[in-house]
Amino acid sequence: MTDHPLHYAAASGVFSLSWLLIVLPLAGAAVLLLGGRRTDRVGHIVGTIAAASSFVLGVVLFAALLGRDGDDRALSQHLFSWIPVNGFQVDAGLLVDQLSIVFVLLITGVGTLIHIYSIGYMAHDPARRKFFAHMNLFLASMLLLVLGNNFLSLYAGWELVGLSSYLLIKFWEDRPAAATAANKAFYMNRVGDVGLALAIMFMFATVGSTGFADVFGAAAGGVIGYGTVTAIALLLLLGACGKSGQFPLQAWLPDAMEGPTPISALIHAATMVTAGVYLIVRAAPIFNETQAARTVVVIIGAITILLGCVIGCAYDDIKKVLAYSTVSQIGYMFLAVGLGPAGYALGIMHLLAHGFFKAGLFLGAGSVIHAMDDDQDMRRYGGLWRYMPITWVTFGLGYLAIIGFPGLSGFFTKDRIIETAFDKGGTSGYLLGAIALLGAGITAFYMTRLFLMTFHGKARWSSEDPEGSQGQPVRHPHESSASMTGPMIVLAIGSTFAGGLFVLGHSLQDWLEPVAGEGVEGVHTFSPLVLTLLTLVVTIGGFAAAYLRYQLRPVESVAPADSEVTLVTVAARHDLFANTFNETVAMRPGQYLTRFLVWLDLVGVDGLVRGGAAGIGGLSGRMRRLQTGFVRSYALSMLGGAVLVVGALLLVRAG
């Protein structure tokens, strides 16, 4: 019927241990959270061991998958009957296949590195144990998300990563900004989650099951009508946009940078925010059936690329720039997966490469922030390369990887996306390709700006005493400890070689083919060589612009006022008014609605109840006066009553 494996083989042997992948970090989290302060001293070790053991198991499973036939690499494991209601059966089960295993390796691998990094980064934080507990919880949730063999398990993981993301964003909850950012992330994710939940309900209503095998079989077999399949795809896309910080739900991601930097690296750059891309690739059989939904994915990707790039140029906060860079890079992934079977594998490829270099960049940024006494403003950096050589080199490799320096990861993965966008053909192909190309140029600009402002140029800080510092902030930058530089070095190696490894002999594309479908070798609009040169020229253009502006001319240590910069910069500084838009369209009407409802409750509902009570009270107060205490008046009323009864009887008799 299709080339998609609709029947997964039953897991046996080492694969029957795949549930341990999730349980190991979960156990770590449970021990640290339930153990309380008693585990304070060993918290970071327990957490790191839990993550590392999960990674080791992931490698073992990957090796075992490599040893199997290409067609026989999807293994499903039934765990237990989850919701056994008559006519509604949901079983909890895991699916280890080509797609989920690369995610397992990314999550546990990068996760373990960031655990090690956090040992040093959070060394002086009194709540380090809680931090590791929440990180372990995140790993378990994320693994549940990618390993579930039905949409309901995926949804459970989806919500749990939202929870752990929330807990980690507000880790320093005594800062009002962090608490607000966590709430914002939670609310905006909720919008997307509703879409995912509705998509799952649609699936159940039409197919009667939420298992991947059943749903994809029905979609590929044409059992679901075009309208329904498009609706499901668009609702899945809404969920993906929420989690991945894509337009129009991108505004929470930059604010999430209020969390500790390792969290920004792990959750808000490398793993969780790419869950949307995973969802779309996982649901490839659904998206394959509907051109309309794929077009929407492509449009969202293209808009987000430009939006992230443009805003990234305007911020001076090093983490915010990296955050908007993440938004725009995920836009590339969305663009790729929206192009259909030609792009699914490319999206995953860029996702993995991005996981390496963006995690490395964030860890480098964390190292710099640490050295600069928690100052995140790049305008007060400068000339740091001499003081932090390891950070400079590792960050530099990540930087070269993201702008697509020939031979490094981004060069292979991003160029292929641009190429495939052009290959789509027609006006839309040219438009998408041009946007992707433009994005590459702007990426080179803002990343060069960030790199030069941080590590090069004249120091805009002083190591002198306050008297000699001439108003500049006093800093004593130093290289970070080995537990921090170690993971940075590993990730830098990954950013350097991962991309080449993926494209070498089509290795990753061939590996993913059973899940993502065969990439059709379409007609090339431009030959790959021409396009590579074109991309290089654009990238060099972006680099040169930034070099002229931020290396050859001195950088002001205070950002120019809004009145001195162009309108585009002003707009970009205000996130292209995304927050204003959200506040006007969603927040304020919501507030007005709640105020109205409160008023209605106070005046309407409470008024009715209180008015009724007051009326009855007043009436009884008056009727009470009838009890005078005079026996004769009681006698009179008894007589009156008797006369009435007799009169009534007579009347009835007579009538």
Add this chain to the structure above:
Amino acid sequence: MNPANYLILAALLFTIGTVGVLVRRNAIVVFMSIELMLNAVNLTLVTFSRIQGTLDGQIMAFFVMVVAAAEVVIGLAIILSIFRTRRSASVDDVNLLKY
């Protein structure tokens, strides 16, 4: 003699009793008015018994008398004890139990 006359007499006695209960203040007089009403009823019962030619009404009248006797015992005792504490037999002075 026409039995209806007895009924008219009974109605008159009942009315006098009722008015007495409503307008007199002295507890003893009110009590006597109640007795008057009860006996008006008794007279009615006996009259109807006579008209019907059965004994049911007369038996009922005996019951009323017994109940009235018991009521007088209790009622007079109450009036007496009230008089002892309040030095008054007026029903309007006993108005503590009110709103």
